[in-house]
Amino acid sequence: MEIIAVKELSKSFEYYTKELGVRNSIKNLLFRKTLIKEAVRDISFRIDQGEFVAFLGPNGAGKTTTLKMLSGILHPTSGSVSVMGYNPSERKNEFKRKFAIVMGQKSQLWWDLPAIESILLNKYIYQVEDVAYRKSLDELTELLQVHHVMNVQVRRLSLGERMKLELIASLIHKPQLLFLDEPTIGLDIETQKKVRDFLKYYNEQHKTTIVLTSHYMKDIEDLCSRLILISDGQLIYDGNLKEMNGAMNQTKVIKLKFTERVKLEQLQTYAGIRHAEDYQATLEIPKEQVNAVSRELLARLPIEDILIEDIPVEEMIVSMYQRKRAQ
């Protein structure tokens, strides 16, 4: 079942520049040069219920802006958005009760109070019935293991504990749809893993659709079946992470270790030497030639170890951005 449908979505806004100095301040008072930033350009995609989708892209690519348009915080300049059958920019309360948004850098928790107070406030704001509230709260505290910090003032908690409680406050009304804007930013590796495990479980258990933006490749590899790549406000890839390997990447990497010193000239017959020094070398070989080439290598060189790998996702994505920019 389709839960989000975005068609030819664009968002641009005006901004001003000011150069240094008093004279320019005065000049700005009289005449300001207006510049237009196109944050999102002509994006279309659909997301089905229960999917776990990642928005990936460099800083300022338009990920967060897209997320904000999906949740009704920003109005699109053009194009159409439909989320669970609603137009988000109408900001109907009925609509708002069905989703939640968590922003890694902004908190909805009251700083000087225990988190449980903020969660209770959300119960009334989202009009959650008592029984359902109890049940969600128990389940979430259990899953995230935060019983012991429930009654401690938020300001005394660690960043990781705060993020977990933030998640509880956002999920207490059992949204069908959850937007996460960089949920693991600044967390230590262990907490990142816990948050990821939780999200994965929650997505599978409750069939909650989750859309996430992140910088961390690990977040995306672990969690998301689907990837939407955005660069400069434009959509450059939409599909499965594994398919991206297949579709975008026709080469494999061969890593070699030698038992004795190998000279560069001995390798020169092969195109695509990435890296070579005395006892090791890395080659990039077109997929269909991999078998032939590796057989030949084993025969010709004093090989101790041979590894055949896909190009790492990060590298692939970076090269995709670069290709996009070059266009």
Add this chain to the structure above:
Amino acid sequence: MYAWWHTLKNYLVIYWLFAKNCFMAQMEYRFNFYLGIGVEISYLIAKLLYVVVVYKTDLHIGSITPDGILLFVGTFTLMTGIYSGLFFYNSLKISEYVREGTLDLLLVKPISLQFLVTLRYIHFGTPIPNVIAGGVMIVIGWNALEIPVTFFHLFAYGLFLGVATILAYCLMFLPALLSFWFVNTGGLGMIFYSIWDANNMPMAIYSKWARRIGIYVLPFMVITNFGPLLIMQELRVDQLIWGLCVPIIMLVGFRMLWKRAISNYSSASG
């Protein structure tokens, strides 16, 4: 009808939770709490100097005696307490929400954004001196003027305190609302506080034009003058009607401006 009642009840529960949370948070910093009261007391003393001058010079403004003036000053002091307790802190917060983007998280809540933004914080310490001193002055002035304590008088005075609260809300949030368009509105806020303080004296001492502006353009003077005038039986009928209409007009106007501000936020920012 049931749905309407249900919604109202829910908002009241939420407002109660706001109050509870604020109280608990302020108790976390008890020293600040007391110091806040101390600061408010020193401002109160500054305002009471006006009362000293009134009594020492035996000031009569038209038919209003010093005791009558005390009723006005008391109303002003009480309203200052209400304003500082319920609205002041929220109006400071608005520009912060806009600047730091916290507004985004409030925008997605299934509840009136205006309610959430303008009434979320309640201050318990700062209003105490003003409410107590204002109440005492009102009682003294009321007694000295020998106004009978009837149900009608209490109701009429209470009604105009309600009118005053609504007007205080609409007028004193105005500078903060402009922060959706302009980054720095602190200066305008300062001017509004100064105008607010002009209510320290009955409007009768001001010139005709100042009064007209203060009643019909920016209805600051309605806030502290109409209640006392009504129970002193000095309020004209046309003024009474205006006094009852103006909070509705202001609320509607404020609501329209609010919606403009929010849609501007959603359209113009990235």
Add this chain to the structure above:
Amino acid sequence: MSSYETYNRIFKLGMQSALEYRMDLIFSLLSAFFPIMIQYFIWSAVYADNPDQAYFGYSYHEMIMYTIFAAFTTRIVMTHVEHEMALDIKDGHLNRYLVRPINYFSYRFFNLIGQKMFFNCLMVCAIFAVLICYSIYNGTPMKLERFLLFLAAVILAFILNMLISYAIAAIAFWLSEISYFFEMTGLFVIIISGGMFPVDIFGPWVNAMLDYSPFKLTIYFAANVVSGRLAREEIIAGIGMQGLWIISMYILSRILWRIGMKRYLGLGG
């Protein structure tokens, strides 16, 4: 580099930061207008019934003049320097000045003059304009001598008030939560310095007590110099008193800061 150049630089830095906030400056000028207006109407009402009577020893004209000049002088003299100093103490910024070859007090002093220079000149011009209007309105010639004496009095009042702030700021060495506290003391100092009403309204007892303090010599004195209530000999005597108080406040505040600084260093910054 001579120390003149150092302090000249600090002065200019202060001026620049004041210009950064010039919109605030315009608004604070505008908001100064309202209290003057309120008090103008109050006093007009007070004197309306018997215009020739003197209240608290002031004729109607004197009272209006006092109100206007006291409001301006308050804005010239008052600073938030105790807040800045307290922040320096609290955040440990003081260390920066301790390790450099400049004197903290001098730094603050020149920085403050820079910050207030533009605004204060504006205020003095405004007072001059009011005086001109007043003499045209009354048909009496304006006495330039009085204005010059006022200039001397207001500069000394500024220095004296700065020293009072400096002494009060030393409390930050002992108290932790200080910004609220300074809000209180600031307002209190304005009131007993005659910034709202002439000190005379407090009655003879309080006045006799205040005679032994420096507060009456700031706003109250300067405003009365220009409003024309004081004779020339009284003004000269007052200026002499200002000088004496400046010296004693300087000594007092240095002592307080020395004690506070010992505590500050004792606590390890």
